[in-house]
Amino acid sequence: MRSCGNYGCMPLRIKPCGLASEPGGMTQRSCVYFGARYVLGPIREAVHLVHGPVGCGYYGAMVRGEAKDLFGTALTAGEIIFGGLDKLRKALHEAFALRPSARGAFLYATCTTGLIGEDLAGLAREIERESGRRIVVVDCPGFSGKSQAGGHAVAYRSLLNLVRPFSKAEHPTVNLIGEYNVAGEAREIKRLLEKLGVKVHTVLTGDTRFSEIERLSRAHLNLLFCGSTAREFASALKERFGLPYLKVSFYGLSAVGASLRKVGEALGLSSDKVEDLIREEETRTFREIRSWLKLFSGKRVLVVLGAGRLGPLGRMLRELGFEVIGAASVFGSSEDHQEAAPFSGFLTDDPGDDEFERALSMLKPDLVITNAREQWRAVKLGFPTLSFPQERRRGPYTGYQGFVNFVYSLVRVLRAPVWRLKAL
Amino acid sequence: MINHVSEIPIEGITYKQLRIEKKPLTPEYVPPPPELVPAAKRAVCIDPSRTCMPFGAMWATLGVHRAIPFVQGAQGCTTYVRYTFSRIFREPASIATASFHEDAAVFGGRKNLIRGVRNLVCRYKPELIAIVTTCSSEVIGDDIQSFLAEAQDLMEEEFGPEVLDLTKFVVVNTPSFAGSHVEGYNRAAHEFLKALSRKSGQPSEDLYFIPGFLMPGDLRELKHLFELMGVSYHILFDISDTLDCPLVGMPNKIPYYPPGGTRVEEFVRAGDAKAIFALSPDAGGAGAKWLSRRHKVSAFVLPMPIGVGNTDELLKTVSEVSGRPIPEAIRWERGILLDAMADTLHYTMMKRVAICGDPDFAAAATRFVCELGMIPTYILVGTKSSSAAEEIWKVCEEYNYKPVIMNGSDQFEWEYALKNDKPDVILGHSRCVNISKEIRVPLVRFGFPVYDRIGYQREPIVGYRGGERFLARIVNAILDHHYPDDRTHQ
Numbered sequence: 001m002r003s004c005g006n007y008g009c010m011p012l013r014i015k016p017c018g019l020a021s022e023p024g025g026m027t028q029r030s031c032v033y034f035g036a037r038y039v040l041g042p043i044r045e046a047v048h049l050v051h052g053p054v055g056c057g058y059y060g061a062m063v064r065g066e067a068k069d070l071f072g073t074a075l076t077a078g079e080i081i082f083g084g085l086d087k088l089r090k091a092l093h094e095a096f097a098l099r100p101s102a103r104g105a106f107l108y109a110t111c112t113t114g115l116i117g118e119d120l121a122g123l124a125r126e127i128e129r130e131s132g133r134r135i136v137v138v139d140c141p142g143f144s145g146k147s148q149a150g151g152h153a154v155a156y157r158s159l160l161n162l163v164r165p166f167s168k169a170e171h172p173t174v175n176l177i178g179e180y181n182v183a184g185e186a187r188e189i190k191r192l193l194e195k196l197g198v199k200v201h202t203v204l205t206g207d208t209r210f211s212e213i214e215r216l217s218r219a220h221l222n223l224l225f226c227g228s229t230a231r232e233f234a235s236a237l238k239e240r241f242g243l244p245y246l247k248v249s250f251y252g253l254s255a256v257g258a259s260l261r262k263v264g265e266a267l268g269l270s271s272d273k274v275e276d277l278i279r280e281e282e283t284r285t286f287r288e289i290r291s292w293l294k295l296f297s298g299k300r301v302l303v304v305l306g307a308g309r310l311g312p313l314g315r316m317l318r319e320l321g322f323e324v325i326g327a328a329s330v331f332g333s334s335e336d337h338q339e340a341a342p343f344s345g346f347l348t349d350d351p352g353d354d355e356f357e358r359a360l361s362m363l364k365p366d367l368v369i370t371n372a373r374e375q376w377r378a379v380k381l382g383f384p385t386l387s388f389p390q391e392r393r394r395g396p397y398t399g400y401q402g403f404v405n406f407v408y409s410l411v412r413v414l415r416a417p418v419w420r421l422k423a424l
Numbered sequence: 425m426i427n428h429v430s431e432i433p434i435e436g437i438t439y440k441q442l443r444i445e446k447k448p449l450t451p452e453y454v455p456p457p458p459e460l461v462p463a464a465k466r467a468v469c470i471d472p473s474r475t476c477m478p479f480g481a482m483w484a485t486l487g488v489h490r491a492i493p494f495v496q497g498a499q500g501c502t503t504y505v506r507y508t509f510s511r512i513f514r515e516p517a518s519i520a521t522a523s524f525h526e527d528a529a530v531f532g533g534r535k536n537l538i539r540g541v542r543n544l545v546c547r548y549k550p551e552l553i554a555i556v557t558t559c560s561s562e563v564i565g566d567d568i569q570s571f572l573a574e575a576q577d578l579m580e581e582e583f584g585p586e587v588l589d590l591t592k593f594v595v596v597n598t599p600s601f602a603g604s605h606v607e608g609y610n611r612a613a614h615e616f617l618k619a620l621s622r623k624s625g626q627p628s629e630d631l632y633f634i635p636g637f638l639m640p641g642d643l644r645e646l647k648h649l650f651e652l653m654g655v656s657y658h659i660l661f662d663i664s665d666t667l668d669c670p671l672v673g674m675p676n677k678i679p680y681y682p683p684g685g686t687r688v689e690e691f692v693r694a695g696d697a698k699a700i701f702a703l704s705p706d707a708g709g710a711g712a713k714w715l716s717r718r719h720k721v722s723a724f725v726l727p728m729p730i731g732v733g734n735t736d737e738l739l740k741t742v743s744e745v746s747g748r749p750i751p752e753a754i755r756w757e758r759g760i761l762l763d764a765m766a767d768t769l770h771y772t773m774m775k776r777v778a779i780c781g782d783p784d785f786a787a788a789a790t791r792f793v794c795e796l797g798m799i800p801t802y803i804l805v806g807t808k809s810s811s812a813a814e815e816i817w818k819v820c821e822e823y824n825y826k827p828v829i830m831n832g833s834d835q836f837e838w839e840y841a842l843k844n845d846k847p848d849v850i851l852g853h854s855r856c857v858n859i860s861k862e863i864r865v866p867l868v869r870f871g872f873p874v875y876d877r878i879g880y881q882r883e884p885i886v887g888y889r890g891g892e893r894f895l896a897r898i899v900n901a902i903l904d905h906h907y908p909d910d911r912t913h914q
Contacts, residue, residue: 023522031501379514
């Protein structure tokens with residue numbers, strides 16, 4: 001791959017991953033607080049409290065398009081000047097009084113409180129003593145990293161201290177790490193694992209509770225889904241509790257099959273059972289999607305997505321017969337790029353809006369796959385567009401049933417008559 | 425803790441339950457301690473009905489032709505806002521960020537602003553850049569004006585002096601801890617007029633309007649009224665053709681800019697205007713007042729034209745100022761609204777209604793529901809506003825109702841009141857959907873933000889025709905919900 005760094009000679013400027021965004025670009029990256037909320041937002045049995053101005057609390061209550069319980073301190077100018085710790089102390093006590101069943105709290109720092117230097121850790125220790133509940137300080141001022149990836153790391157690091165040693169479960173039990181249960185994806189994964197007789201202890205963090213995180217170590221194996229957010233966490237668990245992890249992917253037929261075999265091998269399940277399940281499900285899936293495959297063959301796709309999805313999605317698209325002419329991550333790591341490189345014509349990181357438009361105008365893809373914010377730009381310019389994370393109504397894309405859903409989503413996007421009605 | 429919602433079949437997988445963290449009125453519901461219900465007595469803020477100040481300034485800027493907000497702050501300050509815009513309008517929103525990282529927090533945002541503005545001018549060639557500050561840059565104490573002067577000097581050196589004619593700059597100071605999005609819009613209106621408007625000495629007959637957080641459909645309805653009146657009008661921050669545009673296919677020139685928006689020259693000529701109207705006292709009033717102080721343009725700060733009385737007031741004022749009579753076509757539309765009100769009075773009269781929204785929306789909606797004979801019970805004014813509270817009191821005194829007004833409170837307090845005293849219908853934004861489902865009362869969506877239904881941004885609620893649409897929405901919600909088994913064929 002040629003990397004010239006110049007503007008104009010390639011549809012997207014080829015940038016290596018891991019660079020900070022240039023000011024004045026229209027980056028799709030977000031802040032560290034966003035990343036922390038993305039990971040921690042769905043955790044139940046806990047109070048989530050944002051220490052910052054009202055806006056951070058307002059936006060943070062929406063995680064992947066779903067409303068989540070969130071308290072805030074809604075700081076005003078006086079508290080910025082004289083310190084907001086008194087208000088925070090009172091707010092935490094009130095939040096516990098309003099959620100008596102909460103076992104602990106996540107306390108988020110924001111740009112403002114990071115800049116005025118609030119001692120959240122000290123206050124957290126004090127209130128832990130008073131109330132007897134765990135308080136996890138998530139040190140995530142928005143500016144404290146290059147993108148939301150920093151927030152994912154901060155969030156998982158803060159979870160690590162919650163995990164306690166625990167005796168192992170009787171049945172073969174796994175944790176799903178880095179699975180965010182978009183539109184119920186964890187449900188389909190659980191369905192497949194349960195058919196193999198594998199129990200799922202918890203889904204981090206798509207479907208989990210505070211108490212389940214504390215007892216994470218009772219599982220026999222961690223299945224790592226999103227490597228870019230959770231790899232560090234999984235390897236730390238391996239170090240501390242001897243809990244091994246397996247990188248798996250449930251996107252795409254071959255990946256699901258391979259992952260199920262790997263899981264079966266690691267847990268010592270009978271390979272006949274695994275093969276039977278895979279054969280049965282694959283046959284059913286293939287029967288459902290067979291008639292659509294010719295619609296996909298040779299269609300050219302441009303993918304602009306977060307990070308960890310690039311590789312699995314590229315594989316999935318190739319299975320269906322698409323050609324990925326180019327892919328861009330928003331905040332990818334080098335592992336993500338290595339995983340995605342074999343499936344993609346070219347690969348870059350952090351495209352701005354202008355670069356995205358330039359790529360559309362030069363490449364004229366048949367299909368654009370991008371995130372929920374940017375999809376409308378591609379739609380406006382008249383490109384069939386599929387957005388991630390998908391809404392609940394489109395269903396999960398993982399596993400075998402998810403593969404069928406994905407195919408149907410693609411069929412709807414590609415076959416929609418609206419794209420052919422463009423010219424008057 | 426978990427709400428049991430009936431099954432929703434989704435693409436082959438059936439959801440047995442949809443988990444909702446909000447505590448519904450299920451047997452497990454534990455009422456909160458009563459001393460923690462009023463927001464004024466709490467330190468913790470739960471479900472605020474307002475967002476941050478930069479949002480308002482960005483909303484205003486996106487209503488200007490080829491204008492880009494440049495947000496002097498961390499990336500999340502733009503991404504969250506872009507996400508909100510794309511949810512409401514399903515449109516691309518071009519907002520640039522200064523990408524604050526650790527170095528900016530330590531050394532200030534000077535380098536970010538200078539490099540950012542240069543990049544933006546080179547890549548996007550905007551006609552206007554609004555520099556919108558955030559909490560972080562305000563806490564650091566960035567001297568935006570001097571950074572901007574330096575950036576302009578450097579660009580002049582690099583690209584020649586013409587570059588400064590191409591792009592205008594406006595600085596809007598919007599620290600989120602000093603107010604809400606309503607105040608952000610207000611400050612943007614003030615700063616845009618202050619930075620751009622000039623008095624040439626040749627007075628014009630033009631009328632200027634600052635709409636506030638009205639939707640594209642509302643702005644089109646206003647244009648329709650002014651065209652019928654035959655006045656020469658300019659709508660400042662006109663988002664109707666920037667945030668609601670046709671699918672065009674690949675444009676000849678990229679980057680893509682939406683075709684509409686208020687032109688910069690319109691702001692420049694505002695100093696010669698005959699009158700300026702702020703249609704939302706709290707969002708835009710400051711701009712109108714400044715123009716009247718500085719350029720002696722007569723300013724009118726009117727309630728949002730929702731319903732009969734408020735629209736009457738707007739049209740009468742416009743008619744008086746412009747000297748043009750109200751035409752028969754508008755009287756016809758008014759008659760149709762009155763007819764619709766008379767037709768449906770059995771459904772609306774004495775129905776108890778709870779209202780939630782930004783100050784201007786809440787005040788105007790209160791007047792409209794009073795006109796319909798409905799009884800306002802609990803009114804949540806999302807952002808604290810004395811003018812909205814006064815207006816609501818005035819209306820309710822006129823119609824002899826005594827609602828509870830929660831001024832600047834959060835949704836938690838309002839929802840608690842609704843749980844204990846159920847209304848017949850709720851008027852509010854999309855974030856009221858939880859309480860509406862919990863207490864099983866229909867929600868009529870209006871105001872900011874509405875993102876969970878399609879097409880609301882195009883359907884007007886202002887003016888007489890908008891009032892008729894709004895009335896129909898309210899009545900249909902009542903019919904659907906309160907008479908579900910009604911199969912009469914009248």
